[in-house]
Amino acid sequence: MQTWKWLTQPTKPYTWGFMARVVVKAAVLFALLNVIFALVNPLPTLGHMSAYNTLLTGRERLPYGENPPASYNLSLYNLPAMVESLTVDTAPADDEFRVLLLGDSSVWGILLEPQDTLAGQINRLDLRTADGRRVRAYNLGYPTMSLTKDLMLLDYALEQAHPDLIVWLFTLESFAPDAQLEPSFVQNNAERVQALIRRYDLSSDPGDPRFVEPDFWESTIVGQRRALADLLRLQLYGVMWSLTGIDQEYPDDYTRRSIDLEADETWHDFTDPQTFTADDLAFDVLAAGAQRVGSIPLLFVNEPTFISEGENSDVRYNAFYPRWAYDEYRRVLDEQTDSAAWPPTLDLWDLLPDAECYTDSPVHLTPTCEAQFAAQVGDAILDLSAAGS
Amino acid sequence: MTLTNILVFIGAAALYVALLPERLRRWALYAGSIVAIYWLQPALRIENLDFIFPTATLVLVVLGWLLSRAPEQRWQREDTISAGIMVALVLALSLAGRMLVESVRITPSRPPSPVSLAVVAIIAAALLGGLSWIGHKRRLFVPAILLIVVLFVILKTTPLAEETARLLRERTGQPASLASASDLGWLGFSYVAFRLIHTLRDRQMGRFPELTLREYVTYAIFFPAFTAGPIDRAERFIKDLRALPGREPTHLTVGLGRIAAGVLKKFVIADSLAYFALDASKAAQATSTGETWVLLYAYAFQLYFDFSGYTDIAIGIGQLFGITLPENFQRPYTRRNITQFWQSWHITLSNWVRFYVFSPLSRYLLMRKHKPSPTVLALIGQMATMIVIGLWHGVTWHFVVWGVWHGVGLFMHKVYSDRTRMAYIRLRDRPRLNQWIGIAGTVVTFHFVVIGWVWFALPDMATSWDVFLRLFGL
Numbered sequence: 006m007q008t009w010k011w012l013t014q015p016t017k018p019y020t021w022g023f024m025a026r027v028v029v030k031a032a033v034l035f036a037l038l039n040v041i042f043a044l045v046n047p048l049p050t051l052g053h054m055s056a057y058n059t060l061l062t063g064r065e066r067l068p069y070g071e072n073p074p075a076s077y078n079l080s081l082y083n084l085p086a087m088v089e090s091l092t093v094d095t096a097p098a099d100d101e102f103r104v105l106l107l108g109d110s111s112v113w114g115i116l117l118e119p120q121d122t123l124a125g126q127i128n129r130l131d132l133r134t135a136d137g138r139r140v141r142a143y144n145l146g147y148p149t150m151s152l153t154k155d156l157m158l159l160d161y162a163l164e165q166a167h168p169d170l171i172v173w174l175f176t177l178e179s180f181a182p183d184a185q186l187e188p189s190f191v192q193n194n195a196e197r198v199q200a201l202i203r204r205y206d207l208s209s210d211p212g213d214p215r216f217v218e219p220d221f222w223e224s225t226i227v228g229q230r231r232a233l234a235d236l237l238r239l240q241l242y243g244v245m246w247s248l249t250g251i252d253q254e255y256p257d258d259y260t261r262r263s264i265d266l267e268a269d270e271t272w273h274d275f276t277d278p279q280t281f282t283a284d285d286l287a288f289d290v291l292a293a294g295a296q297r298v299g300s301i302p303l304l305f306v307n308e309p310t311f312i313s314e315g316e317n318s319d320v321r322y323n324a325f326y327p328r329w330a331y332d333e334y335r336r337v338l339d340e341q342t343d344s345a346a347w348p349p350t351l352d353l354w355d356l357l358p359d360a361e362c363y364t365d366s367p368v369h370l371t372p373t374c375e376a377q378f379a380a381q382v383g384d385a386i387l388d389l390s391a392a393g394s
Numbered sequence: 395m396t397l398t399n400i401l402v403f404i405g406a407a408a409l410y411v412a413l414l415p416e417r418l419r420r421w422a423l424y425a426g427s428i429v430a431i432y433w434l435q436p437a438l439r440i441e442n443l444d445f446i447f448p449t450a451t452l453v454l455v456v457l458g459w460l461l462s463r464a465p466e467q468r469w470q471r472e473d474t475i476s477a478g479i480m481v482a483l484v485l486a487l488s489l490a491g492r493m494l495v496e497s498v499r500i501t502p503s504r505p506p507s508p509v510s511l512a513v514v515a516i517i518a519a520a521l522l523g524g525l526s527w528i529g530h531k532r533r534l535f536v537p538a539i540l541l542i543v544v545l546f547v548i549l550k551t552t553p554l555a556e557e558t559a560r561l562l563r564e565r566t567g568q569p570a571s572l573a574s575a576s577d578l579g580w581l582g583f584s585y586v587a588f589r590l591i592h593t594l595r596d597r598q599m600g601r602f603p604e605l606t607l608r609e610y611v612t613y614a615i616f617f618p619a620f621t622a623g624p625i626d627r628a629e630r631f632i633k634d635l636r637a638l639p640g641r642e643p644t645h646l647t648v649g650l651g652r653i654a655a656g657v658l659k660k661f662v663i664a665d666s667l668a669y670f671a672l673d674a675s676k677a678a679q680a681t682s683t684g685e686t687w688v689l690l691y692a693y694a695f696q697l698y699f700d701f702s703g704y705t706d707i708a709i710g711i712g713q714l715f716g717i718t719l720p721e722n723f724q725r726p727y728t729r730r731n732i733t734q735f736w737q738s739w740h741i742t743l744s745n746w747v748r749f750y751v752f753s754p755l756s757r758y759l760l761m762r763k764h765k766p767s768p769t770v771l772a773l774i775g776q777m778a779t780m781i782v783i784g785l786w787h788g789v790t791w792h793f794v795v796w797g798v799w800h801g802v803g804l805f806m807h808k809v810y811s812d813r814t815r816m817a818y819i820r821l822r823d824r825p826r827l828n829q830w831i832g833i834a835g836t837v838v839t840f841h842f843v844v845i846g847w848v849w850f851a852l853p854d855m856a857t858s859w860d861v862f863l864r865l866f867g868l
Contacts, residue, residue, distance in 0.1 A: 019643045027647070241669040248670070248688060249679040 039225035046224060051236055052085030055094075061243040063092035064252060065119035066144040067158075068239055075254040077245040081235035082193035084161050090239060093143040093166045102138035104386055105145050105162055107155045108174035111308055111368040112146025114375075116259070119252065121372035122146075123174070126379030127386070134390040140383070142172075149188035150178040152290035153209060157191060157198055159294055163301075170389060171298055172382060173291070174306040176354075176368055177334040178325055180286035181273040185209045186216070193217045205293035208284070259365050263324045264315035270327040278329035281337050288341060295348050302389050305350040307338060309357040309378055311367035323367035351385050353378065395621055397661065399434065400653065400707060403618070407649070407714035411641055419638050423616070423715060424476065424608045428452065428483050429500065430617035435581045437502035440559065441566040445491070445505040447580045449484060451615065453518050454542070456480075458590040459610040460525050461538050462597040467604050476608040481515050535598045542587045549578055551789040582620040584786065588746055589614045593628055595750055603629050609636075616719075618711035622704050624722040624742040631717065638716040645713050652710030659703025667696035672851045672861070683867045690865065693851050694844045698727065701740070727843070730835035731811070732803040735843060743783065752779045772808050777801035787850070792858050796849035803842055 057063045067087050070078030097103045106112050106124050114122030124144035132140035145158050191198050195216035202211045246252050311323040321327050342350040362374035431448040438444040491505035548554045552575045559577035560570045596602035613631045672693035702723040712719040724738035736744050756775050784797025821828045852858040
């Protein structure tokens with residue numbers, strides 16, 4: 006074969022000495038590259054090398070997918086690569102009023118197409134601020150419930166996205182102390198999260214054993230091969246995302262949220278009804294977020310949740326919450342909202358009483374109900390933009 | 395072949411070169427190939443089938459050897475030893491597979507018992523032994539070739555494969571309703587079938603060399619080329635096998651270089667392109683003309699890098715063991731016309747079909763009382779050749795259409811080149827124009843081939859036709 010002449014017909018016959026030198030040099034080079042990789046840790050830098058927003062269409066929401074061949078999306082832990090893949094990673098237009106939405110899977114939009122998510126619905130409203138700027142919402146939701154995860158995303162996005170306003174959406178589940186470091190996305194970004202815990206003196210333990218802190222060998226190319234492969238896969242799935250606009254698997258059939266519930270009053274580590282204080286929940290993380298955003302307006306939103314009228318609905322609102330826990334949470338939230346230093350809070354927990362609004366979870370909405378929710382959040386955005394200008 | 399398979403073969407090659415004296419190497423390739431076909435065979439859902447298929451391959455190969463021996467060729471002591479090693483290895487694999495835990499078992503699932511295998515071996519040996527004493531073997535060539543073709547048709551025709559799977563499931567007490575064509579994943583059968591037909595046909599024509607059982611089996615199931623070719627010719631393979639090199643480093647450097655290139659092509663480039671290469675689900679999702687072209691280009695290059703990468707790996711592993719397998723690809727997408735494309739795409743398959751389909755058919759037509767005109771002869775020959783290649787991939791209408799597409803292309807190019815030969819000769823004086831015409835020819839040929847892949851990549855006629863129209867905005 007012509008292409009292989011240099012190899013198959015060498016000008017000088019190969020010798021065992023030559024072979025040995027090649028093997029030794031290759032082994033040394035390989036070892037050296039691994040050591041340099043482990044010492045330098047180029048993964049964050051590699052994460053910034055993205056074909057999105059140039060060769061490929063930017064994504065409307067963060068990469069997340071458990072069945073990549075069906076969703077053209079995958080879950081990875083490289084925060085720079087994830088944010089680089091979003092449309093938010095472009096400079097704002099002159100007439101743009103840029104709003105970042107933080108939150109859980111309800112903001113990310115499980116079972117919703119990108120245009121039907123909260124961000125998509127707000128953009129569909131084509132809102133204008135008092136000074137004529139077009140409101141453009143960006144989805145930074147991620148399908149796990151943890152305020153610490155949101156804080157990590159906020160901290161990173163503030164450096165990249167130049168927002169004019171931030172809307173942080175949550176529900177009680179995100180406040181559970183044991184949920185703060187639970188997402189593997191958080192555990193695999195240990196350095197960032199530990200820095201935040203220390204900087205804002207959060208109640209989570211920076212030495213929590215769940216943090217994934219690779220040792221030297223795990224930091225080499227060999228040890229990080231999965232992370233490297235994920236970076237490449239994110240770019241490759243971007244082609245099909247660009248061509249089809251599909252970034253999530255939409256099953257024809259799925260399990261609906263439960264209407265009939267167990268008579269169980271347990272919520273996380275709390276086995277019996279009790280009185281909450283702000284210290285029992287992760288309000289310190291919200292406070293840290295408020296401090297982190299500085300002068301940028303911040304809006305807190307307690308998102309709509311399903312209120313069941315089925316069996317044992319006198320004990321529980323839904324599969325997530327015993328009534329006592331959710332009522333206590335709202336009471337403490339009210340107390341915080343009443344304090345002067347607290348950013349404005351929009352409590353929309355019972356905005357959507359129709360059971361048909363909720364799909365597979367007590368917080369996942371249908372497109373129609375998401376539109377109602379978006380109208381409320383949109384109004385609040387305009388109010389806040391007017392107050393800030 | 396997985397990366398694990400490749401690494402194991404490289405390790406085995408290192409031991410083979412470092413430890414084995416030359417006189418044992420041919421035996422090692424023989425025994426290694428027998429073990430490898432069991433190891434490479436993926437697990438199947440029907441009980442024992444993943445053991446039965448490699449065993450049936452061995453039986454067919456032995457049958458092929460018995461029939462393709464020259465009439466004067468005698469059974470030698472070496473053949474007895476070879477047969478003994480084969481039976482011993484199969485029984486040992488069965489015994490080990492039943493005694494060892496799953497993690498160290500070499501066969502994909504638990505094999506049948508050695509006792510039942512021994513009974514089968516005795517019956518097979520009696521039948522094959524009886525066959526070896528039959529005088530007029532020429533009468534058996536056609537039935538033997540027909541047997542291979544019938545097996546091939548069953549495996550490649552989905553309804554027939556499903557029905558066979560259903561029958562096998564009923565025999566093994568497994569739910570027949572779950573039967574599918576993938577139950578009959580007989581690894582390597584297509585390529586072994588080509589090799590057996592080649593040896594039988596060449597013996598029929600009196601031009602096949604004398605091979606021992608060991609040589610014949612090694613040729614037919616040589617493990618680097620067992621799963622996806624290339625399809626070597628026995629006489630060329632045996633030349634290498636009988637002159638295995640000593641401990642020279644060249645074969646190792648050449649082999650490892652080829653394997654590295656093949657791994658890059660197959661596991662990096664082709665597997666990356668697969669993320670957005672055309673398939674039925676992506677065809678349904680990407681609906682615009684531009685999107686469909688992107689998927690199709692990705693498929694075209696994925697197919698090339700996948701297959702030529704595998705060929706590089708096969709050739710590389712062959713080199714490690716001292717065997718030079720034939721080339722299968724010669725930059726096919728850069729060719730100026732469709733004839734050149736088929737001289738550089740899956741070369742060994744094209745040559746095989748040319749030898750055993752095109753040439754005999756042309757000879758037959760020319761020997762008839764009413765000879766067809768050269769144009770009609772070319773049309774029939776090209777169409778038959780390409781339809782056979784299409785059907786080899788699967789007995790379905792869309793593969794037939796793919797074959798017809800290329801048959802028509804080859805025929806039209808022949809007619810065109812016959813009429814423009816003088817004009818092209820004159821073009822040699824105008825190299826710049828000649829170069830531009832060459833580039834235009836490459837672009838046209840590439841797109842002709844790429845559009846043809848629509849019929850190859852998609853599972854049914856309706857989807858293929860829909861995508862075909864969409865490529866032109868229709």
